[in-house]
Amino acid sequence: MKTVTMADVANQANVSKSTVSQYLNKRYDYMGEKTKIRIAQAIEELGYQPNIVARSLKQKSTKTIGVIVANILHTFSTEVSRAIEDACNMEDFHTIICNADDDPAKEKKYIEMLRAKQVDGLIIFPTGNNRELYRKMLDEKYPLVFMDRPVAEIPVSSVMLNNEKASGLAVNHLINNGHRRLAMITASTTENVSPRVERMEGFKKALHSHKLPVSEDYMKSVEPDQVNGTLEDMWKLDEPPEAILAGNDLVLKEILQFVKQKDLNIPRDLSIIGIDDVPYASFYNPPLTTIAQPTFQMGTTAAQVLLNKINKKQPADNLPDDRFEPELKIRESVADKGGVQS
Incomplete structure (x- = not known):
């Protein structure tokens, strides 16, 4: 079967290729509603699939970030990852989530794999034992955020609990x-x-x-x-x-x-x-x-810091180390032995 191209969509919708490109990139500022409807119908009728790789090379962005958690079995990890995904989705970024199992070798493999896939930045729950790899990313000004834990002598923005x-x-x-x-x-x-x-x-x-x-x-x-x-x-x-x-x-x-x-x-x-x-x-x-x-707040903050770095809104070496406050949830698993109630 012949591959459907952007030119085919443009011909079907009776618009220029640049107009189709603007539509695909959600730049609708000067586009009429009828034009948008025609392009959408042409895409559906022709079964057009955008060439993500070509678009990424042209835009120098894959609109994707990687998240490497230390252990996905932790409730904290899953809730934070969900918050990161939600925040990135709002900005039209995709997320790839990897589980390192607290294993530095596995973490290193995932960092190298994600960077080979040209993800735009990483949020890592670091094992702490890949210091040279962390330093290399810093030297390259690669967008990077640590979650839950800092790494000594590695000045990376870190989002943590008190x-x-x-x-x-x-x-x-x-x-x-x-x-x-x-x-x-x-x-x-x-x-x-x-x-x-x-x-x-x-x-x-x-x-x-x-x-x-x-x-x-x-x-x-x-x-x-x-x-x-x-x-x-x-x-x-x-x-x-x-x-x-x-x-x-x-x-x-x-x-x-x-x-x-x-x-x-x-x-x-x-x-x-x-x-x-x-x-x-x-x-x-x-x-x-x-x-x-505050898992969702922490995850959202980590995503926002990383996206700011990717979008050059924040210098790569700016370090807003956020310590979030814990909250005591009093229920019934503590006996009252006659002390002063807190």
């Missing part, structure tokens, strides 16, 4: 409700992933501010499949924790499985707060108190 405050809100709420033996479990900090490190640091600072001891037995950073064993060790202590802060949604899931396995009652036997307002938190039995991140 992680220390997130832990502080949880600790204050637990202490104000009479708890004193507080534990925290985060995912592994072996790779120094900043949100995990900052949340643990915020936990320690909050305990210090209330003049409570910081016990290494109550603070653990482990892989999700090690959470159960970590909790088993805590429950063998002479004084097991009476409240636990889960550093993220995957850790929270493991803690809830342990609670079910041990037939513990929330909050009578154990009070729980999770960082990340997971979808099931409000209807779990009992409803779970959480620390919520």
Whole structure:
């Protein structure tokens, strides 16, 4: 079959090729409504498909960005990615979302693949271990934004949560409700992933501010499949924790499985707060108190910063590091042990 060209559409609609081009690029300022209708009908009747590659080369833009998330299983990742997609769609940009599985090698492969596809910019939840690749993109003034975590000595615009405050809100709420033996479990900090490190640091600072001891037995950073064993060790202590802060949604899931396995009652036997307002938190039995991140606002901001860089509205080396504020969602998973209500 003969390929339908823009010239064929122009002939069918009785307009010039430049008018068809303006229509395809949504430049309607001086185009009459009847002309638009004729072009639309010609495109449909002929089955015309624009040559995206040719248009991209001509415009020096693919109208596409890449998003590389650290772990797509996190509620945070999926909600932020949705917000990025919504914001880009409003500007007629497409998104390609890739999952790095917290693996630097996989992240590197996706960066190289997306750049080979000539995406106009990248939003990365960085593993942190591809510093030379990040620096190369900076040197080339390639539009780049980091989400959720910065990378030391890599001056890239980063959109993040105030992680220390997130832990502080949880600790204050637990202490104000009479708890004193507080534990925290985060995912592994072996790779120094900043949100995990900052949340643990915020936990320690909050305990210090209330003049409570910081016990290494109550603070653990482990892989999700090690959470159960970590909790088993805590429950063998002479004084097991009476409240636990889960550093993220995957850790929270493991803690809830342990609670079910041990037939513990929330909050009578154990009070729980999770960082990340997971979808099931409000209807779990009992409803779970959480620390919520403004995921959609964060994703929208990351997209806007990147699109501004792509459209040259913001210099590539401008660094608006946005720290977003967490919110305590009080529900029923924290027992009142006679403290002052927060």
